[in-house]
Amino acid sequence: MQDQPLIFFHLKLVAKVALTAGVAAMLCLLVAASFLAGPSGSSYESIIRNSSITRAQMGPVMLLAGLVLVSLVGVVTWMIALYSSFRVAGPLYRFAQNVKLAMASDTAGLVNLRAGDSLKEQERHIKDAVSGLRAHHAMLDRLSWQASSALERGDADAYADAVASLKALDEKARI
Incomplete structure (x- = not known):
């Protein structure tokens, strides 16, 4: 991370989140398809019965899978935003404190940033x-x-x- 600008770190993190969301979507699709497929039958009657059951359950299963994916991606995106904002919001707060200290006194020491701050x-x-x-x-x-x-x-x-x-x-x- 030291050799590259900080923006590349964030882009890599977003790329990892996108890849993870894609893998999670694929897993949800496989689970939904295996749930909807049911037992395979050899007769025409069992194939038609499974098809009608699958059509009836398709909407709720896909809705549930979509909600799980949106929730997962939302939580991970929120965590990235929180992590990134602490690395930027903390320094901005310290900058404001430094300006206040500089206005209040010519001799007051300035507040330093934390080790991991941007x-x-x-x-x-x-x-x-x-x-x-x-x-x-x-x-x-x-x-x-x-x-x-x-x-x-x-x-x-x-x-x-x-x-x-x-x-x-x-x-x-x-x-």
Whole structure:
């Protein structure tokens, strides 16, 4: 699984489910056919009697077989969706927690993903973005402090330098 993208794992899983559903359908058909066939007779009368019994039972047996197949495929599909969603929903929840932590504090640590979770690359991007944003805010604070202290001291050159640095930082942050 490590050499291939995660989508191939899910496609293989879906292919296995489809193959299993096909095998189950074939088994249900064989069981239904053996149930409907009944004992074989050598006389014309027993063949006609078995045929009429088979026709009468065909609908309920096929309905039951269909319900079993639909239930089986539905449960297996639900299990795959549940497994896949936990590998994606968990990281999305953690990403939301990281954004909340980043908004609440500049020093709060970020929540890491679990070992088997998907979206590891996106986690790295979010952590890089949060650390870049924290560094940007720290630089804004430092330059704002420099500008305000230069203004208090009456140092016009230092104030102009700090404002120019703030403008350059602002331009850097524009998208």
